Every structure is written in structure tokens, then in C-alpha cells.
Amino acid sequence: MNVVEVDGLGKHFRTRQRAAGLAGSARALFQPSYRVREAVRSVSFSLERGEMLAFIGPNGAGKSTMIKMLTGILYPTMGQARVLGLVPWRERRALSYRIASVFGQKSQLWFHLPPRDTFRLLARIYDLDEAVFQKRLAFLVEAFEIEDYLTTPVRKLSLGERMRCELAAALLHGPEVLFLDEPTIGLDVIAKQRMRDLIGRLNAEEQTTVFLTSHDAGDVEQICRRAIVINDGQIILDAPVATLKREYLRSKTIDLLLEEVIEPEVTANAATNGAAGQPAGLVGLEGMEGVRVVKIKGHGVKLEVDTRQQPIEPVVSALMRRYRVLDLNIADPPMEEIIAAIYGTNGTSGAVLGMASAGAEPGAHSP
Amino acid sequence: MTQGITLSAPVRKRPGRWRSFGKYWAVFQISMASSLAYISEIAFRAVTLVALMVIFVQLWQTTYSAQANSHLGAFTIRDIIWYLALVETLATSVPALNRRVDGEVRSGDLAYLLGRPCNYVFYQYAHYLGERVVRLAMALLVASTLALLFVGPPPISFWGLLAAPLVIFLSISIDFGALFAIGLLAFWTEETESFALIYSRLVLVLGGVLVPLELFPEPLGSIARVLPFAALLYGPARTIIKFDLGQFGALLVQQGLTLAVLAFLVAGIYRLVVRRVNINGG
Amino acid sequence: MRSYLRFLGGYLSANLQAAMEYRAGFWSQVASMALNDGLWLGFWFLFFQRYPVVQGWVVSDIIIVWAVPAAGFGLATGIFGRAQRLASVITSGGLDSYLTMPKNVLLHVLVSATSASGWGDLIFGLVAFTLLIRPTPFDFLLYLALVLMVAIIFTAFLVLLGSLAFWLGNSEGLSQQLMGALISFSTYPTAIFHGAVKLLLFTVLPAGFISYFPVELLRSFRWPLLGALFAFTVGIAALAWAVFHLGLRRYESGNRLGAQAL
Numbered sequence: 001m002n003v004v005e006v007d008g009l010g011k012h013f014r015t016r017q018r019a020a021g022l023a024g025s026a027r028a029l030f031q032p033s034y035r036v037r038e039a040v041r042s043v044s045f046s047l048e049r050g051e052m053l054a055f056i057g058p059n060g061a062g063k064s065t066m067i068k069m070l071t072g073i074l075y076p077t078m079g080q081a082r083v084l085g086l087v088p089w090r091e092r093r094a095l096s097y098r099i100a101s102v103f104g105q106k107s108q109l110w111f112h113l114p115p116r117d118t119f120r121l122l123a124r125i126y127d128l129d130e131a132v133f134q135k136r137l138a139f140l141v142e143a144f145e146i147e148d149y150l151t152t153p154v155r156k157l158s159l160g161e162r163m164r165c166e167l168a169a170a171l172l173h174g175p176e177v178l179f180l181d182e183p184t185i186g187l188d189v190i191a192k193q194r195m196r197d198l199i200g201r202l203n204a205e206e207q208t209t210v211f212l213t214s215h216d217a218g219d220v221e222q223i224c225r226r227a228i229v230i231n232d233g234q235i236i237l238d239a240p241v242a243t244l245k246r247e248y249l250r251s252k253t254i255d256l257l258l259e260e261v262i263e264p265e266v267t268a269n270a271a272t273n274g275a276a277g278q279p280a281g282l283v284g285l286e287g288m289e290g291v292r293v294v295k296i297k298g299h300g301v302k303l304e305v306d307t308r309q310q311p312i313e314p315v316v317s318a319l320m321r322r323y324r325v326l327d328l329n330i331a332d333p334p335m336e337e338i339i340a341a342i343y344g345t346n347g348t349s350g351a352v353l354g355m356a357s358a359g360a361e362p363g364a365h366s367p
Numbered sequence: 368m369t370q371g372i373t374l375s376a377p378v379r380k381r382p383g384r385w386r387s388f389g390k391y392w393a394v395f396q397i398s399m400a401s402s403l404a405y406i407s408e409i410a411f412r413a414v415t416l417v418a419l420m421v422i423f424v425q426l427w428q429t430t431y432s433a434q435a436n437s438h439l440g441a442f443t444i445r446d447i448i449w450y451l452a453l454v455e456t457l458a459t460s461v462p463a464l465n466r467r468v469d470g471e472v473r474s475g476d477l478a479y480l481l482g483r484p485c486n487y488v489f490y491q492y493a494h495y496l497g498e499r500v501v502r503l504a505m506a507l508l509v510a511s512t513l514a515l516l517f518v519g520p521p522p523i524s525f526w527g528l529l530a531a532p533l534v535i536f537l538s539i540s541i542d543f544g545a546l547f548a549i550g551l552l553a554f555w556t557e558e559t560e561s562f563a564l565i566y567s568r569l570v571l572v573l574g575g576v577l578v579p580l581e582l583f584p585e586p587l588g589s590i591a592r593v594l595p596f597a598a599l600l601y602g603p604a605r606t607i608i609k610f611d612l613g614q615f616g617a618l619l620v621q622q623g624l625t626l627a628v629l630a631f632l633v634a635g636i637y638r639l640v641v642r643r644v645n646i647n648g649g
Numbered sequence: 650m651r652s653y654l655r656f657l658g659g660y661l662s663a664n665l666q667a668a669m670e671y672r673a674g675f676w677s678q679v680a681s682m683a684l685n686d687g688l689w690l691g692f693w694f695l696f697f698q699r700y701p702v703v704q705g706w707v708v709s710d711i712i713i714v715w716a717v718p719a720a721g722f723g724l725a726t727g728i729f730g731r732a733q734r735l736a737s738v739i740t741s742g743g744l745d746s747y748l749t750m751p752k753n754v755l756l757h758v759l760v761s762a763t764s765a766s767g768w769g770d771l772i773f774g775l776v777a778f779t780l781l782i783r784p785t786p787f788d789f790l791l792y793l794a795l796v797l798m799v800a801i802i803f804t805a806f807l808v809l810l811g812s813l814a815f816w817l818g819n820s821e822g823l824s825q826q827l828m829g830a831l832i833s834f835s836t837y838p839t840a841i842f843h844g845a846v847k848l849l850l851f852t853v854l855p856a857g858f859i860s861y862f863p864v865e866l867l868r869s870f871r872w873p874l875l876g877a878l879f880a881f882t883v884g885i886a887a888l889a890w891a892v893f894h895l896g897l898r899r900y901e902s903g904n905r906l907g908a909q910a911l
Binding site for chain 1: 656663667671746748750752901902
């Protein structure tokens, strides 16, 4: 059975137009005019148990509205949805025992008290049996490594420590579906990694279905297997993350570590040639279209290959024939480029993305 | 010996003492404008004022009819109602100065504000006056309309009217001193709201918001009249309603003394605060 | 039912613990409110001695007219500490997190904070009543029952005012004023009010139920009177419940002013 089933779900908001000036306000009192805004238009998808879905899109695309409908906070204006077999906005109370949501900006933990006290309160809220609660708490504390912070007031914890406790708090009642909104926002690289590992582990051990919205490409790449891209209230793509990268990926980055140091004049050439897209700076790659030298520094070389024009294999062979290659790495471009590419082809061009990526390259292609 | 040519680099003219007060006048104006902008919020305060006026009018009407006399002490019912209108106007028009200062202390904004080319005390004073004046006007409008409806026109003499701006100005300045000092206590105490509450209650009870001090049961009445709280509400209201030169003089002395003591206190606390900010950085 | 009691207990304990993190501040708020009430009571006591305003009013009546509303208000804001902030919780979207939790939204919001000064009011009321009235056990039990009912009336009134935010946006300023007016009217002998005002006090601004009934009941207990008070308490609570949930329905449609940030 599908854990989440969404069928033709839509939501439009009717807001009263506020008129300007006295005359306008008086008129508006008797003849109010309404403005209709379609936040979500006929969205359909389903999730199986244990799936990890990334729900991505630019600001204003309808992500929050979608989550609110699935958690029962908002009721839709058309369509159906079921989460764990229940209709969220009608059976909200029953559903709330089986789902959890973590909103990156909002905190569930009481600021002045240690996390342990919030945990205890949550046990009451979710009617957890004492023995069950203690066992669950012990498990989460060990898994999240938060034993040292249990008795420290939340206000004294760092953001990373706090977010781990927030996640533990959300999982206390053993939810089957987890809604995460920007769970790693504001965290440093190490803390982000830890969060992602925890979520991944949770999914592996407990089959928790994860519904994630994030602007962080790293979150999407590492946590989720499947991505739905939403823009302007509609789904413009629903595919595995790997497919996303493959289909919308038109280039690969090759990082080389060479035994010899590339000569300075070659470097200068490369710098001026970079824009033209000609591999003049590197011997052995003449005549190859679609290969661009991104950076040459000391022993390291970074190339970008347009895989539509040039398959990878000849490039790599040519390099290895000509140079002593100590290390070679072929990588996909960052997620933000992929998303931008999708928007460029399917969505509105020039949409503001606000995507953050772990390794944004200087001189990378702009949408 | 040749005459040396003195060349002096152009120096930015520091504004004269009086010129620099121009910026506080600007703060005052902006504060007034800002208060007027959310006039609806202030209008809601009229609800409390109306409620209190209704209660006290009924209370005093019942009190007067329970007595055979048309006078209670020197007051007719008309005097009392207008007295109430004035004290209520003063009492309900106090802005939450201590809360603002408290917030600035706790959030650390104070440190930044001290760095501006603007004296923090005068700045707050101008800000406060702007708010207070708007609230006074609004409250006065509501209270006097009600009083007019209940008992007719006010028994105010020419001299009372003349003295009014002065005694009111002194009264609201005393309020400023007290609330500002309370707000600064945020440096040392966990919260200042309770001090503000006690201050406000003392002013209301011992300042005669419900009953003119001379109608207080003795010896409470005599004690209350010499306490500084009387300078805030009872003093101004009584002077305006029933002007008496001797009383007016005594009130000025009382207000002046209270203000002087407060100014001294505020200056002391402020100096401590500045020193602490300079050492700790806010 | 039992789960709700455990839920309330859990919150009460968490609220007080959080308040105790700033112990001095908490106790100074409690003390200053108790002192504040004491000042007023003391003053009015003297006033009524000097000016016998209402026929047949004795000292104990003045004390009751303070001790009951104060304790009731204190109990209401001590336990349902968020009631006074309901309007701003609604307009800032704060209801969302409560909506995703398995307890009734209204109760959950109300119980999520405590008002320190409320405890001062409660303590004052209890102390004033026990020490100055020297009640019989029956009187004391009656007092507790009255305090409980008054607390519910206050809470219901606050919920009604706060719920206006579902339709009018942030109404917190107005509700604070009306609440202040209610409290003011409650602490004066109802007998001084006549005509339209008196009508008001037994309908939209239920000060009459908060002061008149308790005084009468403690003076000379009559079952019908208690019944009437009980009926009103239940009625206003039901009304508040209904209005809030009506507004909540509107909230869930997302159509209210200034809603939805995407």
C-alpha cells in the first residue's frame, strides 16, 4: 500500500482585495473584489513505504502549501490525498500520532529547559507508555549521540546539537512518515553530514518514509532517491535523483592530478582560451570539441566536458597517453545546475533559486 | 620680520549648543508622527478610559446621593468628575518606556545607540514626549467628552488653564525619569516589569487617581500629599480644576524637587550603565 | 480524559520549570502582583469605610469582590497562560505546530505558557480570603468552586476576544483593553451601576457574574443562584469553544488576511 497518495490535489487562495484610499475602501466594503491565487494546481504522485522524496522548487512554488495539506493544516480546494490511509485535513488528530514534522526554523524544544524535559512533555502529548518511552528515548539518545546534552538548557546548545535534539524529539513517538522542511539550514558542513547520516539511518532501520523540502543540493543528493520538482504550483519533473542528474546533466567534470607541473605559458593560454572553449592549453586534446579547461594550477587540472559533443572516454585516454596521471576523478556537476537546467527548459526562465551547493565552481555555466 | 601668513585648514563647524537640540526636536516630531500612524492602537486605549470613567461616575454619583450634601470637602460632583477626567487622562496616557529601554538593554542595542552622536537620555526623552503628547491629546478628547456628557462644562478658571501646560509638562517629565530609571535596571535585574507595575500602582493609589487626596481618610491623606506621587496626578489635576495660588506654588516646589532628585538618580544610574557598557561592550 | 489530565499536568510542570530558570524574575512578578492587589484592596477598604457608598455593604463584601476575581484571573492565566496572547499566536501562524499534534488545538495553545503575575493574583486571592474572611469549611469550598467558575469565565472571555484575530487580524491591543475593562468592572460593587451599564455587565462584559454572584452566594447561599452562575459559565465556555473552532476552520482554508508564506 502506498504511504502517501496524492490525486489531483489543488489549492487556490481567495483573498480580499484591499483598496487604497477612502473611496476605494468604502466601495470595497459593499462590493468586495477577490483575488484568486493558485498555489497548487492538480498535483498527483504517490510514495511507497520507506521512500525518500525530495520536494524541490523555487520560493513561491507551492512547497509549503503542499506540506501543509499533507499534514492536515490546510484543506485543499480540489483533489484528494491520503497519508497512511487517512485524509489529513479530516482525520488530522489520528494522523498526527503517526507522522512528524521538523521545520528548520521553528523549534519544538523549550528554550530554557534541557531537552530531556521537552522529551518528557512530548511523551505526555503523544500518550506514550512509560516503558515504551524510556526504551525509545534510550535508542534515540544513543543513535543521535546526544547523551551529553540531555540536561543542558537548549539555549546553551549549538545549532548542530540543537537540531539533533529536535530530530530526536520529532521521532520520539515513532512516526511512520517524516516531513522535513529545511532540516540542515544554518548548519556547518560536519553537522549537515551528521544530520543526513541520521536521516538515512532512520530510513534504513525503521523504514520511515521521508518527505523533504530543501534548498540545499547536498541534502537532496545524499538523503533522497527520488525528486519531485515543483514550480508555479505544478509538478514539472518526477524522477529518481540519479535520472535527474543524468538527463539534465550535459557535462561532466574531470579532476586530474598530474606528475608534472603544467608550464606557466600554458596556464596563461588556458586562461585566455577558457572562454572560447578550445582546449589549446593542454597538449593531446587538440581538435576535441566540447572540452573546456576550467582551471590549471600546479599539478592539478580541472576540465569540463560537454558530453553531448564529446564522449568521456577519448578525453581520458588522450590525457593518460600524454601525461603521467596520478589521480583522476570524474564527477557530476552540482545539483543547482541541474535544477536551473530544468527550470530553463520547463519552468520560468530566470527563476530565483537560492540554491546552495557544497562545491560551486568558479566559471561554471550559468543558466 | 615678515608677517606670517596663517593658513588654517577648514574645520567642520561644530554646531552651537542650541543648534544641536534641533536633532531632538526632530526625534520628537518623528515620534509624534509614528504615534499618529498607529492611532487606532491608541484609540483602543480609549476603551479602558471609557470603562474607568463610567465606573467612577457611577461610583461617585452613588456616593454623593448617599450623602445629603452636595459637597464633599471642597468638591461638588462636577468638580470630582472633571478631576477624574484629568487624572485618568494623565494615568492612561503613559507609554511603555520602561519596556522599550529594557528591551534595548537586553538585546544589546544600547551599546550601539550609545555610539551615536546623540545623547541617549535626551533621545529617549524626545521620543517619549512625542508619544506622550499624542496619547494625552487622545485621552483628553475622550475623557472630556465623557465628562461633558455626564456633568456639563468644566469648572476651570482662567488661571487654572494657564497653569495647565506647565504642571502637566512637569508631571510627564517626572514619569519619564522614573520609567527610564526602571528600564535601565534591566542591567541588573531579570525583569523590570514588576517594578514598573509597583511604580504605576503607587502613583495611582497615592497619587489620587480614584479620589482627590484631600478626601482621603486621615492620616493617609496628609501623608500622601507630601509624597512625590502626588505631584504626578493629584497636584496637576487639582491645580487646574480648583486653582489656588498657594497650592500652585507648593506644587511647583514639589514637582521641581521630585524632578531634581530623579534627575540626579537617573544621571547616577546612567553613568553606571555607560561605564558598564564601555567595559563589557553591552 | 485521563490522558488529557496527564497532558495538562505535563505542561503545567514544564511551564513552571521554565519559569524557574529565571527564579528571581518569576518571584518578583508574583510578589509585585500580590502587592499590587493588596494596595488596591487596602485603599478601597479605607474608602468604603469613609464613604459608605452602598447600603448594607460590609467589610467582607469588599474583600470578596477582590478575592474571587483576583484568584479566578490568576488561576486562568496561571494555567492557560497563552490565553492573553491568543490573537498574536493566530496572526503569526503559530497555530500550525499545534495543528500537527495529537491534542485539541485550543487547549494546547492555551496551556503552552504560564503567566507569572497570575500566580501572584491567585496567591493574593487565597490569602486574602482565608485570613481576612476566616471562612467556614463550607464557605471555603464554595470559594474554591467560585474561583474555578470565574477562571473559566475569564478564559472563555479571552478566547472569544483572541479568536477575533481569525477575522480581524491582530486584535491583541483591543482584547487587552476589553480585558482590562472587565477586570476593572469586576472589582466594584455591582450595586453602584444602573441602567444600560448594569445590563452590559450581565451580558457582553460579564463582570456581574464575576463579582455580584460570588458576593451574593457567599453572603447567603442559594442553590438557584449557584445554578445560574454555573449555567452561565458553561454557556460562555461553549460559546468560546464554538467561536474558536469556527475561526480555526477559516484558518485552515488559508484565506485569512496576511496568510500563507510560500
